[in-house]
Amino acid sequence: MERVDALIIGGGPAGSTCARQLRRSGMEVAVLDKEAFPRDKVCAGWITPAVVEALDLDLDDYGRECTLQPLSGFRTGMMGRPAAEVHYPGPVSYGIRRCEFDHYLLMRSGARLLSGQRFKDMRRDEDGSWVVNNHIRTPLVIGAGGHFCPVARHLGARPGSAEAAVTAKEVEFEMSPVQARDCGIRAEVPELYFCEDLKGYGWVFRKGDWLNIGLGRQDKQRLGRHLDAFMGMLAGTGRIPAPVPGRFQGHAYLLYGDTPRRIVDDGVLLVGDAAGLAYARSGEGIRPAIESALLAASVLMHCRDGFGIDRLQPYVERLVQRFGPRDGRARTLPMELLPAALKRALAGRLLASRWFARHLVLNRWFFHLHQPPLRV
Ligand SMILES: Cc1cc2nc3c(=O)[nH]c(=O)nc-3n(C[C@H](O)[C@H](O)[C@H](O)COP(=O)(O)OP(=O)(O)OC[C@H]3O[C@@H](n4cnc5c(N)ncnc54)[C@H](O)[C@@H]3O)c2cc1C
Numbered sequence: 001m002e003r004v005d006a007l008i009i010g011g012g013p014a015g016s017t018c019a020r021q022l023r024r025s026g027m028e029v030a031v032l033d034k035e036a037f038p039r040d041k042v043c044a045g046w047i048t049p050a051v052v053e054a055l056d057l058d059l060d061d062y063g064r065e066c067t068l069q070p071l072s073g074f075r076t077g078m079m080g081r082p083a084a085e086v087h088y089p090g091p092v093s094y095g096i097r098r099c100e101f102d103h104y105l106l107m108r109s110g111a112r113l114l115s116g117q118r119f120k121d122m123r124r125d126e127d128g129s130w131v132v133n134n135h136i137r138t139p140l141v142i143g144a145g146g147h148f149c150p151v152a153r154h155l156g157a158r159p160g161s162a163e164a165a166v167t168a169k170e171v172e173f174e175m176s177p178v179q180a181r182d183c184g185i186r187a188e189v190p191e192l193y194f195c196e197d198l199k200g201y202g203w204v205f206r207k208g209d210w211l212n213i214g215l216g217r218q219d220k221q222r223l224g225r226h227l228d229a230f231m232g233m234l235a236g237t238g239r240i241p242a243p244v245p246g247r248f249q250g251h252a253y254l255l256y257g258d259t260p261r262r263i264v265d266d267g268v269l270l271v272g273d274a275a276g277l278a279y280a281r282s283g284e285g286i287r288p289a290i291e292s293a294l295l296a297a298s299v300l301m302h303c304r305d306g307f308g309i310d311r312l313q314p315y316v317e318r319l320v321q322r323f324g325p326r327d328g329r330a331r332t333l334p335m336e337l338l339p340a341a342l343k344r345a346l347a348g349r350l351l352a353s354r355w356f357a358r359h360l361v362l363n364r365w366f367f368h369l370h371q372p373p374l375r376v
Contacts, residue, residue, distance in 0.1 A: 001131070004030045004112070006300070007138040009119045009151050011037060011106045014272025014289035015144030017055065019111035021297030029111040030136065034118040038103035042170050042251035043286075044203050044212050045096045046071075046190070048366075051287050052094070053373040054294060055105070059094075066104060069095030069207040073189040074366075076357045078196060079233055081348045084357035085189065092367060095190070095207035097172070119150045130267055140307045141268050142296070144289075147253045149274035155262045159252070163259040163276075166200070166283055167223055168216030169248040175209045179241035183211065191239070192366075194351060195226055196344050202230040204240060213240060214248070216283055223250075255280045256288065260326040263319070264312040271296050277323065281365035291374045292319060298376040322374065 006022055008015045011033040022029045033039075052059065062068055070091035077083030106113065114136075122132045122141055129139045143151025148159050159165065175183060183206065185191060190205040200217030213234070215227045227248065235242040254261070254276030263270045272289030279288060299315040300307070320326060350356045363369045 001135055001137050002030070003137045004028045005138065006030075006140040006142055007032060007130070007132055007136055008111070008142040008144050009033075009132075010144035010146060010149060010272075010274070011035075011113070011115065012041065012102055012144060012146060012272060012289065013105060013286050014274070014293045015142070016102070016105040016109045016111075017290045017293035018142055018144060018271055018297050019109040020105075021294060022300060023110040025297070025301040027300075029109075030114055030138075031106065031109065031111045032114040032117050032119060032132070032136070034116070036116040037106055037113075038099045040172075041098040041102060042168070042249045043098045044170060044205050044214055045098055045101070045172070045207065046203075046205060046284070047094050047096055047101075047286055048284070048368070049091070049093070050368065050371075050373040051290060054287070054290050062104060066100035067095070067097045067207050067210060069187055069205075071095060071188055071190055074357075074362055075189055075191040076351060076361050077193055078348045078351045079193045079202070079230060080196075082352045083191070083193070084352055084354045086354055086358045086362055087189075092362070095187075095205050095212075097207065097210060119145065122151075122154060128267075139267055140300070143268065143270040143274040144272050144293070146273040147251065147276075149270065151268060152261055152270055152274045155265055155268060155270065157261045157274075163254060164218070165220075165252040165254050165258075166216050166218055166278070167220035167250060167252045168200075168214055168283070169223060169227055169250045170212060170214030171244060171246050171248045172210060172212040173244070173246045175211055175241065179211075180209045182238075182241050184237070184239040185211065192361075193230065193233070194347070196348075197340065198343065198347055200226065202227070202234075204234060211240065213244065218255075220252075253278050253283070253285055255283070256323050257326060263316050264309055266309050267307045269296055269300075269307075269312050269315060275319075277319070279365075279368065284366070284368075287368070288323065291322060294374055294376045295319060295322065 005027040202215035277288035278285035
């Protein structure tokens with residue numbers, strides 16, 4: 001039987017970040033993931049400078065082997081209405097490919113990797129430690145398995161039933177030289193278009209010759225219809241080459257404040273999507289995944305006499321300090337209380353305004369400039 005100080009289930013950004021921090025504090029850490037890396041993850045692949053800083057990411061080193069697309073502007077609007085284009089003097093975000101990004105972070109974590117191994121079960125042993133998959137013994141199991149994390153299920157989460165999740169679909173493909181020539185999307189200026197009812201948005205990101213297109217919504221029933229309309233709009237305006245090769249892949253995640261999950265228990269803790277932390281307005285989940293992992297590690301490093309629930313509770317308090325109350329109160333906008341038709345008319349006009357796009361949509365909702373990068 002193998003023994004480690006902490007076993008992390010899931011090698012995405014949350015798992016690898018937590019692993020790296022715990023390794024730095026001298027703990028023996030293993031990361032177990034059902035996939036063999038590099039593996040893909042359904043995602044637009046957009047990260048903010050706050051992510052680069054929190055990860056202490058050396059962009060020169062990263063960009064040597066991996067796709068790194070600096071973004072210095074955004075085009076935003078409501079579907080079928082005039083859009084606003086906002087430019088910045090330097091990079092305000094980066095486009096990455098998740099198959100490369102997650103692999104890079106996991107490799108540099110220094111943790112023992114148990115990849116290609118699915119989590120099956122965890123049980124308590126006589127000495128109080130956990131035994132996972134019948135062969136790894138540990139006092140601490142960290143759930144970093146994303147939205148459907150099995151450790152979150154162990155703590156009572158029921159993804160797909162009682163939870164109100166965002167569902168999203170995405171496709172990423174390398175354009176042929178002809179497609180790249182005909183593509184109307186500029187690599188440094190991705191495009192975002194909100195659905196008329198403001199329940200979701202579609203995006204197009206170009207990273208060199210890679211194109212990523214997708215749409216996410218808070219009501220999964222009509223996702224396909226909205227995606228078809230979005231694709232029709234993009235192809236009809238010559239923004240993307242048609243037909244798009246490859247199939248759309250779907251995934252889900254929870255917005256912070258919706259259906260709070262139980263996050264800690266005796267010897268168990270959740271980070272990232274497993275804990276349901278994505279930002280409510282943008283759906284950005286990588287930054288909260290990384291920040292939660294850093295916050296968790298900063299608490300765990302000081303748990304010298306065990307990982308009882310009372311020792312882990314400060315992590316939940318730090319999440320609330322960082323992201324706000326967990327009951328959704330923080331994110332109701334006055335505009336959301338308006339009748340639907342009025343909201344649509346008002347939103348269409350506001351989203352076409354460059355001032356609104358820059359200061360509210362981008363700087364506040366998407367880049368969270370009011371919240372400085374996390375330092376722990
Ligand atoms: C379509 C779409 C687009 C998105 N675009 C963006 C974006 O552009 N920018 C952004 O910031 N956020 C985006 N997000 C959200 C972002 O992808 C997530 O918030 C982020 O991946 C969370 O990281 P994580 O480490 O918590 O989980 P994940 O990245 O989901 O990693 C979980 C890991 O756990 C492993 N795992 C799962 N189950 C098991 C099991 N049973 N046994 C073993 N291993 C298991 C998985 O293989 C995976 O490697 C998007 C989400 C979607 C769905």
